Every structure is written in C-alpha cells, then in structure tokens.
Amino acid sequence: MITKETSRRLDPERVVDTALAIADDEGPAAVSFRKLAAQHDVTPMALYRHFKDKDDLLAALGDRLLADVVLPEPTDEPWDKQLHALLTAFVDALRAHPRLADLTLPRILVATPGLALAERALELLIEGGFSVDDAAEIGRQSICSLIALVTTDPVAREVSDPEAREASLRRKRASLSALSPTQYPLVTSAAGALICPSSRDRYYAIGVDLVVAGIRGVVDQPTLRTSV
Amino acid sequence: MITKETSRRLDPERVVDTALAIADDEGPAAVSFRKLAAQHDVTPMALYRHFKDKDDLLAALGDRLLADVVLPEPTDEPWDKQLHALLTAFVDALRAHPRLADLTLPRILVATPGLALAERALELLIEGGFSVDDAAEIGRQSICSLIALVTTDPVAREVSDPEAREASLRRKRASLSALSPTQYPLVTSAAGALICPSSRDRYYAIGVDLVVAGIRGVVDQPTLRTSV
DNA sequence: ACCTGAACACCGTTCAAGT
DNA sequence: ACCTGAACACCGTTCAAGT
Numbered sequence: 182m183i184t185k186e187t188s189r190r191l192d193p194e195r196v197v198d199t200a201l202a203i204a205d206d207e208g209p210a211a212v213s214f215r216k217l218a219a220q221h222d223v224t225p226m227a228l229y230r231h232f233k234d235k236d237d238l239l240a241a242l243g244d245r246l247l248a249d250v251v252l253p254e255p256t257d258e259p260w261d262k263q264l265h266a267l268l269t270a271f272v273d274a275l276r277a278h279p280r281l282a283d284l285t286l287p288r289i290l291v292a293t294p295g296l297a298l299a300e301r302a303l304e305l306l307i308e309g310g311f312s313v314d315d316a317a318e319i320g321r322q323s324i325c326s327l328i329a330l331v332t333t334d335p336v337a338r339e340v341s342d343p344e345a346r347e348a349s350l351r352r353k354r355a356s357l358s359a360l361s362p363t364q365y366p367l368v369t370s371a372a373g374a375l376i377c378p379s380s381r382d383r384y385y386a387i388g389v390d391l392v393v394a395g396i397r398g399v400v401d402q403p404t405l406r407t408s409v
Numbered sequence: 410m411i412t413k414e415t416s417r418r419l420d421p422e423r424v425v426d427t428a429l430a431i432a433d434d435e436g437p438a439a440v441s442f443r444k445l446a447a448q449h450d451v452t453p454m455a456l457y458r459h460f461k462d463k464d465d466l467l468a469a470l471g472d473r474l475l476a477d478v479v480l481p482e483p484t485d486e487p488w489d490k491q492l493h494a495l496l497t498a499f500v501d502a503l504r505a506h507p508r509l510a511d512l513t514l515p516r517i518l519v520a521t522p523g524l525a526l527a528e529r530a531l532e533l534l535i536e537g538g539f540s541v542d543d544a545a546e547i548g549r550q551s552i553c554s555l556i557a558l559v560t561t562d563p564v565a566r567e568v569s570d571p572e573a574r575e576a577s578l579r580r581k582r583a584s585l586s587a588l589s590p591t592q593y594p595l596v597t598s599a600a601g602a603l604i605c606p607s608s609r610d611r612y613y614a615i616g617v618d619l620v621v622a623g624i625r626g627v628v629d630q631p632t633l634r635t636s637v
Numbered sequence: 638a639c640c641t642g643a644a645c646a647c648c649g650t651t652c653a654a655g656t
Numbered sequence: 657a658c659c660t661g662a663a664c665a666c667c668g669t670t671c672a673a674g675t
Contacts, residue, residue, distance in 0.1 A: 190659075213648065225649085227659050235649065286561065290603060291584060296593055299603075303595035313595065317602035322558065322616055329557030330550065333514065357518060365524055367531035367541065374545035375518060375527070386632045388550055394630070395623030402622070404614045418640080441667065453668085455640050463668065 191223055193231040197241050201278070208280050209239060240291075243284035247294045249274040252301060260308040265393045267301055268327060272385055275331040282331035289324065310400050319399070323392050330388040336381045350376065419451055421459040425469050429506070436508050437467060471512035475520045477502040480529060488536040493621045495529055496555060500613055503559040510559035517552065538628050547627070551620050558616040564609050578604065 199220050200212045214235065218225040232238045251274070253266045275282040289295035299320065306316035357372040368375065378384040399405065427448050428440045442463065446453040460466045479502070481494045503510040517523035527548065534544035585600040596603065606612040627633065 214650090215648070224660050226651095226661085229650080230658055290581070290596070296588070296596060300593050300596050303599060307595070313599045314602040314607075316595075317599035318606055318612070318615060319619070321563075321603060321606075322619060325557045325561045326554040326619075329553050329560075332557075333553045335549075353518070360524070365528050367535070367544075368518070368524060368528050371531060371541045371545035374542040375549060378546055378549075379542075383632070384546070387546060387627070390627055390630060390632045391547070391550060391554075391623040392619075393623075394626030395619040395621075398622030398626045399615070399618055402618060404611070404618045442669090443667070452641050454642085454670095457669080458639055 191221060191227055191231060193241075196221060196228065196231065197238070197245060200238060201242055201245060201281075204242060204281050205278055209242070209284065212238070212242075214238075239284055240288060242281055243286075243288035244292045246275055246278055246281055246285050247288055247292045247298075249277065250294050250298060252294075252297060255301075260305045261393055261397050264302065264305045264309070264396070265389060267298070267305065268323065268392060269385075269389050271298060271324070272327050272331060272389060275328065276334070276385065279331050279334040279337040282328045286325065286328055306396070309396070311405075315405050319396055323396060326392050327388065330385065334381070334384070335377050336384070419449060419455055419459060421469075424449060424456065424459065425466070425473060428466060429470055429473060429509075432470060432509050433506055437470070437512065440466070440470075442466075467512050468516060470509055471514075471516035472520045474503055474506055474509055474513050475516055475522045475526075477505065478522050478526060480522075480525060483529075488533045489621055489625050492530065492533045492537070492624070493617060495526070495533065496551065496620060497613075497617050499526060499552070500555050500559060500617060503556065504562070504613065507559050507562040507565040510556045514553065514556055534624070537624070539633075543633050547624055551624060554620050555616065558613065562609070562612070563605050564612070 196217055200217060203212050203216065212235075214225045214228050218228055228238075232241070250271055253263070253270055256263060275285065285295070289299060302320045302323075303313070303316050306320055307313065311319060353376050354372065357369060357376070360369050362369045424445055428445060431440050431444065440463075442453045442456050446456055456466075460469070479498055481491070481498055484491060503513065513523070517527060530548045530551075531541070531544050534548055535541065539547060581604050582600065585597060585604065588597050590597045
C-alpha cells in the first residue's frame, strides 16, 4: 500500500507553519502568498486551492495560537481564582507569538479551543454573580484587554534584531530625558519603567491581576444595573 | 502684503486631513501616498518632502487623535474618581476614530497632549498609593487596555457600509446558533450579547469602570510587592 | 526648498488554461 | 482536484533631475 501523495504537492498545514515563522519575526503584514509559494516551490496561485484569500490564511494562524491554550481543570477554588488561572492559560498561549495575538480575537467564537475557553469563562463569571449578558460583555472585554496586553508586550514588540531593538530603546530614553523635569516631573522620573518593564513575567502577572481585580470590583456596580 | 503661498503647493496639514478621512472609513492600511498624492494633484514623491515615510504619516494621524483629548481640571474628589474622569476623556477622544486608536500608543510619550495625560495619570496613581514605578506600569497597561477597548469597538469595527455590516452580523449569529446547546449552553444563550453589546455608551462605560476597578483592586496586592 | 519622472521591487487577486 | 502563466491594479521607496 503506497502513499497516495501523488496529487497533493502542497500541504496546507506546512504552509501555515512557514507563515507562522514569517509572522513571528516580521509581523503578519510580511506574510505574503508570493513568499510562501516561493518557499514551497509552487506558484502563488496554487495557494488559493487551500486558502480562500489572505484573511483566510491569517485566520488559520489565529486558530493555531488558540490550539495552544491548555485549559485548567475545574477545581473547588473560588470563581475568581479559577478565572485567574483560566485567563493566565490564555495569555500563556499567546505570549509565544506576541505579534499574532490579535489574530485570535475573531477566531475565539469559531475555533473549538476558543469556544471551550469562552464557555468556561462564562460559567465562572455567572458563578461570580453576573447575569448571562453581563458575563458575556465582561468576558469579551477581558479577552480584548489580555490580547492587547500581549500585543503591546514591550519586550517582544520591537524587531527581533537585538541591535535595532537597543537603538530604538536608546532613542526613546533620549526623547524622554530631553523633557523638562519641571514640566513633567513624574514622567521624567518614571522614564525607565515607562519605556520597559522590569520583567516579562511580572508584566504579564500584573496584567492578569488587573483584569481579574477589575472584574471582581465591578460586580454589583451601578453601571451594570443601567437598563438599556 | 500678499500671501507668500507661491512655493507651498502642498499643505501637510491638509494631507493629514484627507489621510484621516481615508483611514476612518477604510482603515489605516488603505491610506497610501499614491492616493493622497492624486487627491492633492501632485506626484506621490512630493509627499516625501513633508513626511519621512508612511510611518511618519501615521504618527501624524496618531498625534491628531491625541490633540482631541480634553483633560479634566483637577478637583478635590478622590484619586480614583478623578482617574476615571481622566481615562474617560482619553477614550472619548479616541472613540471618534476607532480604527486609528492604535496609532496613539507610540505617540503618547511624544506628543504634548499625551505627555500631559501621562503626567496627570501618574500623579493620581501615586496619590492612590502606588510607587512611581508601579504607577508607570499600571498606567501603561491601563492605557493599552483602553486603546484596545476602542479598537475592538464592536459597533464601529466593521466596514462603514451598513449592508455589509448586517451581513457580517448575520453570519456570526448563524455560526453561533449552529453550535450544540448541550456542549456550549452558555455561549449559545449569550450569543446576542457576545456578538454585539446593547449600547455603545454602556460598552465604553463598562470598559472604563473595569480598568479603574482593576487599579483600585490591585493596590497593595502581592504581585506588586514582588521585588524584581 | 519643493516638486517631477522613471524605475525597482514588491503586493493580492482574477481569469483562462493545463494535467 | 490541483497546479500553472500571464495579466491587472495596486503598493512604498530610491535616484536623478528639474525649477
């Protein structure tokens, strides 16, 4: 029994692999059908058999990231602790690909791992006392915040080239230290922390803490009571 | 005394005006030097006298948005109430241009209105009990969250074309209602709220509330005490 | 200083055609 | 079903040149 790989010269999964690699170090804008085709010894048009258009390819990248989310098992801890663990799992998956984190948003309610995440988040929020609709709204916004957290990861944001990265940091530092300390006393004295956080782990820990603390603080808050 | 407009055929501010208009309804990617040049009866290359490159043009757009921020006067209310007002002012300026909100992030510590906002935010956070460095970190993350809030504004996100918008909403609703209600009971029952929030004002109100509640909840929290 | 013209090295995507 | 070839309508940007 011989493999029937006669007609399938192109494996879509392998195309996504190389797209992921390109996007990781040059950003999603640098991913092009022409580049991918060249790397797979094929005409650009061949890709259209496997991806409807570029958006479809990027959607596949988003699905890849979501597939890396490992949901924590339910425990008997309070809802907010479990939500914290759930959101940390989400962030942990995205952290590996900071430039692509955005791509997950439109895929969450489509890809299976995204749906599982959403379902569990709603469960916990409702356990926390939110109505179904409020849970949906709060959950949506929390996910957006965390994606933004990853997207703006100050460590990974710059180009992979470490020398260009250093140059950009120096430029930022210079522009801040050129400011008048009497006009902007706090901005100038916080320059270091504003430009680059002390540690990447701490950055993400604070990010998730802020989101969960926000949710905890907003239960039974007047804004949610507003009809409309 | 006659106007000396002999040599300046091209007014950079007017170019930014039309770039803003294009970006507002087709997104920043649709802004091109060639299109702008055509609309101003000039060669694409003429723009390079006024903008170093496309990034420089987009930076000018970011500055435009920041210029619309109207900082509230300091009052004698508690720090968190004042911070709420400050962040609301920021969001209010960005809301007018949801597709461009991202462009402000790299300009905040550069443009004057952004610096004023940052300085005031740091003041209030320090008044709230944060160290200078923690205030910087928390402030940075809060701004990122709010930009994401605007960027993902579910009402304005889709194309301006209201018919295409309706079609996209229908497609999303259909994809959610195709899910198994036994497997995803909450996602399916919250479908409406997940796809589109009830009101735009409420959406933004909840967004700012969440951020401020998060900050309030995180004062004196263990994560911030971690050295490093 | 400000603008033009031609050119280079890219894009996504359509359409008709091959096997 | 899967891939090719040629073409269309775009991009940003460089370089040399005009006034």
